[in-house]
Structure formats: C-alpha cells, structure tokens
Amino acid sequence: xxxxxxxxxxxxxxxxxxxxxxxxxxxxxxxxxxxxxxxxxxxxxxxxxxxxxxxxxxxxxxxxxxxxxxxxxxxxxxxxxxxxxxxxxxxxxxxxxxxxxxxxxxxxxxxxxxxxxxxxxxxxxxxxxxxxxxxxxxxxxxxxxxxxxxxxxxxxxxxxxxxxxxxxxxxxxxxxxxxxxxxxxxxxxxxxxxxxxxxxxxxxxxxxxxxxxxxxxxxxxxxxxxxxxxxxxxxxxxxxxxxxxxxxxxxxxxxxxxxxxxxxxxxxxxxxxxxxxxxxxxxxxxxxxxxxxxxxx
Amino acid sequence: xxxxxxxxxxxxxxxxxxxxxxxxxxxxxxxxxxxxxxxxxxxxxxxxxxxxxxxxxxxxxxxxxxxxxxxxxxxxxxxxxxxxxxxxxxxxxxxxxx
Numbered sequence: 001x002x003x004x005x006x007x008x009x010x011x012x013x014x015x016x017x018x019x020x021x022x023x024x025x026x027x028x029x030x031x032x033x034x035x036x037x038x039x040x041x042x043x044x045x046x047x048x049x050x051x052x053x054x055x056x057x058x059x060x061x062x063x064x065x066x067x068x069x070x071x072x073x074x075x076x077x078x079x080x081x082x083x084x085x086x087x088x089x090x091x092x093x094x095x096x097x098x099x100x101x102x103x104x105x106x107x108x109x110x111x112x113x114x115x116x117x118x119x120x121x122x123x124x125x126x127x128x129x130x131x132x133x134x135x136x137x138x139x140x141x142x143x144x145x146x147x148x149x150x151x152x153x154x155x156x157x158x159x160x161x162x163x164x165x166x167x168x169x170x171x172x173x174x175x176x177x178x179x180x181x182x183x184x185x186x187x188x189x190x191x192x193x194x195x196x197x198x199x200x201x202x203x204x205x206x207x208x209x210x211x212x213x214x215x216x217x218x219x220x221x222x223x224x225x226x227x228x229x230x231x232x233x234x235x236x237x238x239x240x241x242x243x244x245x246x247x248x249x250x251x252x253x254x255x256x257x258x259x260x261x262x263x264x265x266x267x268x269x270x271x272x273x274x275x276x277x278x279x280x281x282x283x284x285x286x287x288x289x290x291x292x293x294x295x296x297x
Numbered sequence: 298x299x300x301x302x303x304x305x306x307x308x309x310x311x312x313x314x315x316x317x318x319x320x321x322x323x324x325x326x327x328x329x330x331x332x333x334x335x336x337x338x339x340x341x342x343x344x345x346x347x348x349x350x351x352x353x354x355x356x357x358x359x360x361x362x363x364x365x366x367x368x369x370x371x372x373x374x375x376x377x378x379x380x381x382x383x384x385x386x387x388x389x390x391x392x393x394x395x
Contacts, residue, residue: 030358035350036368038375131345172383188312189342206391209384213391 004110006053006066014067018058025054052107062115069114132182132191139195141165143202147234147259156180156193163195168210168262171199205234210269212258215276218242223277233257233271240273248277304345306331306338313352323351326366 007014010024028050030036037043056062137156149167153160161180169175174196181191199207206213216231226244230237235257251274258269280287310317320340323329329348332339340348354360354368 026359030360033353033358035353036372038372039379131349134346170383171387189345192346201390208388208391 002110003070004049004052004108006056009049009053010057012057016057021054021057025050025058029054048107052111055107056111056115066114131188132184134181134191135193137193137195138198139165140198140200141169142200143205143207144234146197146199154195157182161193165197166263167260168264169197169199170209170262171197171207173197173262204232207259210259210261210267211272212269213272213274215274217276217278218246220277220279223247223275231273234259242275246275246277248275250275302342303332303334303339304342306340309340309345309348313348315352319355320348322362323348323365326362328362328366328369 007016010016010021010028012020012024016024029047032043032047032050034040034044034047037047056066135156137154139152139154146165146169147167149164151162151164153162155161161177163177174194177193177195179190180193184190204214212234216229218227218229221227222229222242223246224244226246227242229240229242231240233254238254238257240252240254251272254271254273256268257271261267261269283291306317306320310320317338320329320331320338324331328351329340329344332341351365351369354365355362360368
C-alpha cells in the first residue's frame with residue numbers, strides 16, 4: 001500500500017486555499033466524471049482518485065490529519081487512538097464531493113487506513129431516498145440460441161433471475177430489466193439490470209442484421225446442367241433448384257429464411273447463399289476422355 | 298396515483314432536495330418531460346436516471362443548463378456512434394472470416 005500524494009492528484013500545491021482545491025477538483029471532475037465518459041474505465045478510475053483526493057483536501061479535519069502524517073501515515077492509527085481518549089469529535093463532511101452511490105467503497109486502501117471506511121461525503125441533496133445502483137451483466141449465446149425465443153436463468157449478485165430472451169437479439173445488444181439492480185436507498189426505487197448479449201460466431205452462417213449469409217458447394221455437373229440440392233437453414237432443410245449454367249460465386253436470396261426480426265413475430269430476414277462450384281477430382285480414364293471430348297467440341 | 302410508472306414531481310423534489318423550478322428549467326430546455334394529470338405534475342420513472350445525472354452535473358460540477366443540454370446532445374451522439382460501431386463490427390465479421 002503506497003502513499004498517495006493528494007495534492008499531486010489535484011495538481012495543487014500544499015498551501016492551496018479551499019477555493020483553489022475546489023476549483024482544481026471541479027476542473028478535473030469535468031474532464032473525468034463518469035457521466036461524461038460513459039463506458040470509459042480509465043476515466044472512471046482517474047475520477048475515483050480525484051474524488052478521493054477531494055474528499056480529504058476539501059475537509060479541514062481530514063486535510064489536517066493528512067498533512068500532519070504525510071508519508072508517515074502508517075503511524076496515524078496509533079496516534080489517533082491516543083487522541084480519541086482525549087476528545088470525541090464527529091466528522092465534518094465536505095460539501096463538494098461527488099454523490100453517486102456507485103462511488104461508495106471505492107476509496108483506496110491508503111485512504112481507509114488513514115480515515116477508516118468511507119461513508120462518502122454525500123451532500124444534503126441526496127440524503128433522502130435514492131435510486132439503487134444499476135447492475136451490468138453479459139450473457140453469451142450461440143447464433144442458434146439467439147435464433148429462438150427461449151428462457152434462461154442467470155445469476156446476478158447471487159440472485160437467480162429467469163428471463164425470456166426474444167428471438168433475434170443482436171450481438172452487443174443491451175436489454176434493461178427494470179428493478180433488478182440493487183435495492184433503492186431509504187425506500188427509493190430499485191436500480192435496473194442491464195444485460196449485454198454476446199453472440200458467438202457460427203461455423204455455417206454469418207449474420208448481418210436480420211439477414212444470414214452462407215456458402216454452399218455444388219457439383220460441376222449440377223452447375224452446368226442444372227439440378228436440385230438440399231440445403232440447411234436455421235429452420236430446417238429445404239430443397240433448392242439450381243439453374244443450368246450457374247457460375248461460381250453466384251449469390252441467390254431466399255426470402256424469409258434469415259434471422260427472426262427482434263420482437264416482431266413472424267418476420268424474418270433473408271438467407272443469402274453463395275454457390276461454390278466444386279470441380280471433380282481423381283477422374284477415371286473414362287471421365288477424362290469425356291472431358292477431352294467436350295473440350296474439342 | 299395508480300400508475301406506478303409515474304412519480305409525483307413534488308416527491309422527486311423532496312427526495313433530491315431541489316426546487317420545483319429546477320425541474321421546470323430542465324423541461325424548458327427539453328431535458329425532461331413533466332406530465333400534468335389532474336393538476337398534479339409527474340415524472341416518468343425512466344427519467345430518474347437522467348435527472349440524477351443532470352443533478353450531478355449541475356450541482357457537483359457546476360455546469361449550467363445550457364452546458365448540460367450540450368453534454369446530453371454529445372452523449373446521444375456518442376451512444377449512436379457506439380451503436381454504429383457495433384453494427385459495423387458485426388458486418389465486418391463476414392469479410393474477416395472469408
């Protein structure tokens with residue numbers, strides 16, 4: 001556990017007045033505040049450091065203690081115990097500390113060894129009812145699982161939640177389950193649960209929006225003369241007619257055989273099939289003769 | 298009020314310890330929607346998260362309403378661009394696996 005230079009964190013010198021500290025904190029907070037940097041973990045981390053520095057330096061008593069011990073903070077506890085026997089004092093929380101409950105308990109070990117567990121300097125504005133924190137979770141599905149509406153039980157913070165996953169969810173799509181976050185504070189509304197779907201690739205089908213793409217091998221003879229093949233779709237096998245003279249890389253579209261449209265029952269995207277013409281190998285002498293004969297025509 | 302999706306604006310003000318005119322100010326800038334039903338004002342429960350964010354920006358970071366409006370617009374653009382990136386990444390997978 002290393003010493004943290006809170007003055008350096010806020011970019012102020014040790015003699016900085018309260019106003020300067022407040023100004024420096026706000027300037028940095030405007031840059032790194034989580035509300036202004038969604039999904040940026042680095043900014044979030046930086047903001048926690050700034051917040052912690054402000055928690056100490058904007059509070060006269062804490063700042064005094066921090067200044068008194070500085071790099072000798074390890075001895076602070078023994079000193080404080082002796083001091084407590086002489087006087088009882090209650091902390092005077094600073095007014096300008098970020099008040100989001102998500103930040104609670106995120107102070108460093110250094111902070112907690114010097115000041116104990118943080119109860120965070122929440123301003124009067126948020127002392128009453130408060131909405132619970134949101135939870136975030138990831139749910140991994142195969143493409144084939146995402147094709148069908150199904151139920152799954154997930155465990156979030158030790159609680160089992162059974163959810164219905166509608167067919168057609170997209171990779172990285174986020175759904176919100178209202179009220180499944182942490183409990184509200186003092187009777188405030190519960191937070192929400194945000195589930196991000198991560199859909200793995202499929203060996204056979206590629207998906208773009210609601211359309212599916214696949215390749216299908218056809219024999220040379222079918223490509224030249226025409227014919228029929230059975231192909232696999234996500235809803236079962238279907239028979240396709242191949243036109244004579246089908247070229248390699250010809251792409252055909254089968255309407256309605258793609259992916260289901262999210263929350264629109266009965267609506268589907270299309271399936272695109274690219275034909276790969278397979279040439280015969282290991283020809284028998286008779287086949288070779290016939291090809292030669294053909295080439296001479 | 299039977300609708301559990303709506304919260305009395307008055308209660309919200311009490312919970313967050315803000316004046317009602319702060320909510321009105323946000324509404325004037327189209328940042329929140331206040332619904333009037335039977336001479337009472339309500340906020341939709343979904344608006345709370347946004348309201349809390351705006352309260353933090355306004356009170357903790359000292360950003361004025363015009364600034365919050367600009368931030369909201371930029372955050373919306375970021376969100377749209379992130380969605381576009383997801384869409385393009387998904388589309389790119391087809392070509393990467395060829």
